[in-house]
Structure formats: structure tokens, C-alpha cells
Amino acid sequence: MVIHCPDLIEEGSRGAELRTFAAVLAAVEELCPWVTPVRLGICTIPARGPSRLLGGEGAMLHALRAQLGAVALDATPQLGIAPGLFGAQLAAREGEMVDQDDLSSFLAPWPVSVLGRSELASVLPRIGVRTLGQFASLGHREVFARFGTDAAACHSAASGEVGELVGLRDAGIARRLAAVLGPVLPAAVQPSFYGGTGSAERRAANSATRLQQWLGPEAVVVARPQGGRNPSDQAELVPFGSWPVDGRSKAAPWPGQLPPPAPITVFGDPRVVEVFDSTAKVITVSRQGFLTAVPDHCAVEGGRLRRIASWAGPWPVAERWWVTPRRRVRLQVVTESGQAILLVFEQQQWWLEAVYD
Amino acid sequence: MWLLYERMFASVDRLETRPALDEHLISRIRPMVAPSARLLPVVEALQPLLPDGGLRRGSTTVVVAPPGHGGATLALTLLSAPSAAGHWCGVVGMGDPGITAMAELGVDLRRVVFVPTPGGKWAEVAGELIDGTDVILIRLGLPVPHAVARNLIAKARDRSAVLVILTATSGQWPIGGDVELSIPHAAWVGVNAGHGHLAGRRAAVSVIGRRGANQEHTATLWLPSASGDVTVAAAR
Numbered sequence: 001m002v003i004h005c006p007d008l009i010e011e012g013s014r015g016a017e018l019r020t021f022a023a024v025l026a027a028v029e030e031l032c033p034w035v036t037p038v039r040l041g042i043c044t045i046p047a048r049g050p051s052r053l054l055g056g057e058g059a060m061l062h063a064l065r066a067q068l069g070a071v072a073l074d075a076t077p078q079l080g081i082a083p084g085l086f087g088a089q090l091a092a093r094e095g096e097m098v099d100q101d102d103l104s105s106f107l108a109p110w111p112v113s114v115l116g117r118s119e120l121a122s123v124l125p126r127i128g129v130r131t132l133g134q135f136a137s138l139g140h141r142e143v144f145a146r147f148g149t150d151a152a153a154c155h156s157a158a159s160g161e162v163g164e165l166v167g168l169r170d171a172g173i174a175r176r177l178a179a180v181l182g183p184v185l186p187a188a189v190q191p192s193f194y195g196g197t198g199s200a201e202r203r204a205a206n207s208a209t210r211l212q213q214w215l216g217p218e219a220v221v222v223a224r225p226q227g228g229r230n231p232s233d234q235a236e237l238v239p240f241g242s243w244p245v246d247g248r249s250k251a252a253p254w255p256g257q258l259p260p261p262a263p264i265t266v267f268g269d270p271r272v273v274e275v276f277d278s279t280a281k282v283i284t285v286s287r288q289g290f291l292t293a294v295p296d297h298c299a300v301e302g303g304r305l306r307r308i309a310s311w312a313g314p315w316p317v318a319e320r321w322w323v324t325p326r327r328r329v330r331l332q333v334v335t336e337s338g339q340a341i342l343l344v345f346e347q348q349q350w351w352l353e354a355v356y357d
Numbered sequence: 358m359w360l361l362y363e364r365m366f367a368s369v370d371r372l373e374t375r376p377a378l379d380e381h382l383i384s385r386i387r388p389m390v391a392p393s394a395r396l397l398p399v400v401e402a403l404q405p406l407l408p409d410g411g412l413r414r415g416s417t418t419v420v421v422a423p424p425g426h427g428g429a430t431l432a433l434t435l436l437s438a439p440s441a442a443g444h445w446c447g448v449v450g451m452g453d454p455g456i457t458a459m460a461e462l463g464v465d466l467r468r469v470v471f472v473p474t475p476g477g478k479w480a481e482v483a484g485e486l487i488d489g490t491d492v493i494l495i496r497l498g499l500p501v502p503h504a505v506a507r508n509l510i511a512k513a514r515d516r517s518a519v520l521v522i523l524t525a526t527s528g529q530w531p532i533g534g535d536v537e538l539s540i541p542h543a544a545w546v547g548v549n550a551g552h553g554h555l556a557g558r559r560a561a562v563s564v565i566g567r568r569g570a571n572q573e574h575t576a577t578l579w580l581p582s583a584s585g586d587v588t589v590a591a592a593r
Contacts, residue, residue: 200445200491201445203445203489204447204468204470205489207488207490208489210485211482211486215475219475220470221473222466222469223456223460223466223471237456240470259554259556260461260581260585261584261585262457262458263458264430264433264454264455264458265429265454265455266455268453310545310548310550311551312547312548312549312553312554332548332554337425338426338543339424340548340558355424356425356545357424357425357426357427
């Protein structure tokens with residue numbers, strides 16, 4: 001999802017737009033920690049996760065509008081959803097929600113000038129190509145042969161095949177935001193990304209930015225520790241160049257956190273596990289938090305059975321009890337082959353949460 | 358005109374037939390680099406295992422271990438001291454990396470760039486990261502074609518970067534590393550029939566290297582220890 005603030009696109013000389021934009025980011029971040037500034041006046045949040053959390057896209061738009069209402073802006077921020085940044089920033093200008101199926105028909109009527117290439121914008125209309133739809137109907141190979149690689153990339157964006165386009169992102173926006181906010185910023189966990197000027201840092205940042213242009217922003221990630229209770233909450237991976245606000249500090253007390261060592265692989269999507277006793281009966285957890293039998297073997301996602309050599313737990317972990325009563329029980333298991341895994345019992349089901357590789 | 362052309366080549370010929378410089382002189386003309394600058398640091402427990410007590414710039418280290426047997430811990434530990442010393446690191450192909458574990462291992466996460474799921478483009482991604490960072494860890498999924506491996510090794514050598522290859526079987530990486538680490542034996546301690554919690558893994562780590570360490574050498578390490586870092590385990 002793209003949030004587009006029309007009155008912040010043009011930058012004045014005094015940095016007021018940057019400061020207002022930072023306020024927009026801070027307001028959005030209260031709803032969704034994944035806000036990423038794309039360029040001045042434009043930021044993105046992943047539409048899927050937060051919308052599920054807030055009860056659908058409509059509810060999320062409503063919550064965002066309410067949140068943004070608190071920021072003093074001359075023009076109302078526009079919100080739009082579409083697959084890929086190129087489509088989404090156009091959808092935001094119209095306040096539209098565009099599905100994958102409708103993307104090419106949504107893009108078609110826009111003038112070729114929205115590609116941000118002055119040369120194409122002047123040459124294409126002269127050969128009768130005025131809209132993205134007309135441009136997309138040209139053969140990709142012909143566009144490449146006649147106009148070169150960059151135009152071919154524009155062609156892919158115009159046809160909706162690729163969501164990223166070089167030039168959409170301002171690689172220095174996070175640094176400029178940090179610079180204009182100065183000490184008001186909460187301590188960034190990655191100061192070296194945003195404030196520093198070392199050559200090693202620039203080299204790495206250039207490399208990461210090139211990879212993002214190539215693979216998409218979410219493909220290149222960096223860590224942001226946050227000190228949650230589950231292994232997956234203790235730190236999160238955010239797209240490189242994300243807004244450096246650190247919510248919870250690592251030093252915050254989080255009783256119930258597992259003692260070290262922490263697992264090396266923590267699954268974003270836990271896999272289903274079955275745990276059996278020696279008579280091949282499925283083991284669950286009683287209401288009091290005890291195992292119903294002695295674990296003997298287990299199987300991950302219906303895979304081959306692995307004998308359990310030893311285990312520790314179960315430890316009940318009640319978390320976020322002030323929001324929803326969500327009870328989990330954890331079990332550390334060492335298999336006969338010497339692999340250690342972390343299982344969690346939730347919703348009457350065991351899940352493979354992490355692996356100690 | 359023709360004459361001039363001929364003369365141009367004549368001069369080239371003369372250049373090529375010039376007597377070669379004395380080897381001793383060449384070594385003095387080359388830019389001097391302090392040996393320590395060619396070496397990236399490693400944590401104390403790994404120093405005795407590596408031929409130079411560190412990671413030689415331009416070299417390739419291969420870590421061979423089946424999944425779940427400590428290979429990821431060992432490979433990531435190689436990033437700890439360099440990242441803490443200010444070197445940037447790239448990690449390719451490690452889906453769902455446990456960031457807390459990496460922090461416990463001493464990796465400075467502020468200088469680590471991850472590309473968890475590069476798909477079929479992993480080699481190009483690694484190539485780009487060789488340009489941008491000093492230590493590049495690649496977790497292999499499939500066997501690597503010889504030419505791809507050769508290109509990456511050459512590029513790492515050219516850019517003075519350190520390549521760390523994590524693989525389940527040594528056959529997946531077709532060219533032997535300058536240093537090859539493996540984990541012939543590992544066992545977790547601390548859990549037992551419902552009691553305790555994982556409190557460390559005692560592992561035998563073996564090294565074979567081309568230079569200075571042709572003899573296989575084994576050390577017993579906590580991989581990781583009860584505090585999550587890698588330390589030398591006392592002999593039992």
C-alpha cells in the first residue's frame with residue numbers, strides 16, 4: 001500500500017516538508033511498524049499483514065485515515081493499493097485498490113510521462129504512443145532494440161509485469177530524514193545505515209540498493225532487534241532502508257523469553273508437527289499445561305518419523321494476555337540424529353517454530 | 358602511413374622482448390600491504406583452527422555439515438569478529454535467519470545484509486554482495502556448476518572479499534575451499550526427559566586447508582555455549 005502526500009512532494013529550502021513527512025511516518029508507524037519511506041511525500045506499508053490484523057483492507061484504510069488526520073497537512077494524504085510500487089503509487093493518486101487481475105487495465109490509460117523518463121515522454125507521443133497501454137502493446141524486444149535497457153524496464157512496468165522501476169525510490173531519503181530530525185530521533189538500531197558516511201558503508205548501501213532495484217525491496221533485509229517473547233518476536237527483518245524507528249528496546253524486560261542459546265533458524269511460517277508416544281498415539285497438552293504422554297517420536301509436515309532422544313518442557317507461555325488470551329506451550333526436542341528443534345503447541349496443534357542448526 | 362603502422366608494432370615487439378625484471382625487484386615494487394590488513398579477525402575459539410588465525414582476504418572457506426548439525430552456527434560465527442570490527446557482511450540463501458542467535462554469537466547485525474530467498478539468482482546476488490561487502494556467506498541449496506563456483510572464487514579474490522560457503526555435503530561445492538571446516542561429531546547438553554533446557558552443543562570441529570594446515574586438525578568447541586556464543590570446550 002502506498003501513502004501519497006501531495007503537498008510534500010515538492011521540497012522547500014527549509015526542510016519543513018521533510019519534518020512533516022517524518023510526522024506522517026511516525027503516525028503510520030503506530031499502526032504498522034513496516035512503513036518504508038520511498039521518496040519525499042511517498043511511503044509504503046505491506047498491505048497484507050496489517051490489513052489482516054486490522055480486519056481487512058477497508059478497515060485498514062479507515063484506521064490509517066484516522067491516524068493521518070492527526071498530522072497537520074494542507075492536502076489529505078491519498079492511499080492506494082496495487083501489486084508493486086509502480087502501480088501502487090499511481091493507485092494512491094486516484095485513491096484506488098487494484099487487484100493483480102486489474103493491474104494492466106488500471107495502468108493502461110495513464111500517460112507515458114508517469115514513467116518519469118523525459119526522453120520517452122517526448123519521443124513516444126510522436127510515434128503515436130501516448131498511454132502506458134499503448135506503450136505496453138509494443139513488443140518488449142522491439143522496445144529494447146529501439147530504446148535500450150531502461151526503456152525495456154519501463155515497458156515491463158507499463159505492462160504491469162514488474163512492480164519496480166529505477167527512479168521511483170530516493171535512496172537517500174532515510175538519511176535525509178535522519179539528518180533533518182537530528183537528535184529528536186529515537187536512537188536508531190542501525191545508526192551506521194542512516195547517519196554514517198564511511199566508504200564501506202556507502203559501498204554496502206549501494207550494493208543493497210542495486211539488489212533491491214533488481215529483486216524488489218522486500219528481498220534485501222536487515223535486522224532490527226526488538227526484544228519480544230517468541231524467537232520470532234525478538235528481532236525482525238525489515239527491508240533495507242526502512243524507517244529506523246526502534247519500538248521496543250532489547251533491554252526491555254521480557255519474562256518468559258527462552259534462555260540462550262537461541263535457535264539459528266526461526267520460521268516465519270511455522271510447519272505442522274505431530275508428536276507421538278511410544279504407542280504411536282498423538283500427544284497434546286492438557287488444560288493444566290502438561291503433556292498427555294511421554295514423547296517418543298515426531299514428524300514434521302507428514303514427513304518421516306524421527307525418534308526423540310530427549311526433550312525439555314513444556315513451558316507454558318501466556319502472552320499478550322491484555323489483548324487476546326493466547327496460550328502457548330513450548331517444547332525443546334533433541335532427535336535421535338542429534339538435531340535440536342523448538343516446538344510450540346497452539347490451537348490444539350504442534351508447530352515447528354525454530355531449529356537449532 | 359604504412360611505415361608508421363609498422364613502426365608502432367616494432368615498438369610493441371621491443372617492449373615484449375625487454376628483459377624480465379628481477380623477482381626480488383618486483384616484490385619491492387608491488388604496493389606493500391601489511392599482513393594484518395589481508396586478514397579479517399575471527400572469534401578466539403576459531404583462531405587455532407584457521408591457518409593464519411583469521412580469514413584471509415580473497416580466500417574461500419567451506420563449511421560442510423548436514424542441516425541441523427551446527428553448520429549454520431559455525432558459518433555465522435565466522436561473521437562475528439569481522440562485523441564487530443566494522444566489516445560489512447552479506448548472507449545469501451539463509452531463509453528465516455534467527456537474529457537473536459546471531460546476536461548471541463557476537464555478530465554485529467548493523468552490518469549484515471540478508472538476501473534470504475534469492476531463488477535462482479543466488480550467484481548473481483552473491484556477486485553483487487562481493488562488490489559491496491567484505492564477508493559473504495552463501496548457504497547452498499543445490500550443487501553448484503563448476504564455472505559458477507570458479508567465477509565467485511575469482512571475484513572474491515579480485516575484490517579481496519572472504520567467501521564462506523555453507524553446504525550440507527562437500528559435493529555441492531565443486532572446488533575445494535582454501536579452508537574446509539566440518540563437524541564430525543556434535544551433541545546437545547542440558548535436556549533430559551522433560552527436565553532442563555538446551556544449554557549448549559559440544560562439537561568436534563575439523564579443519565583441512567591448502568596452505569599451512571594440510572594436516573587435519575580437530576578442536577572441541579561449544580557450538581554454541583550456554584550463553585549463545587562459541588567457546589573452546591574443556592577436554593573431557
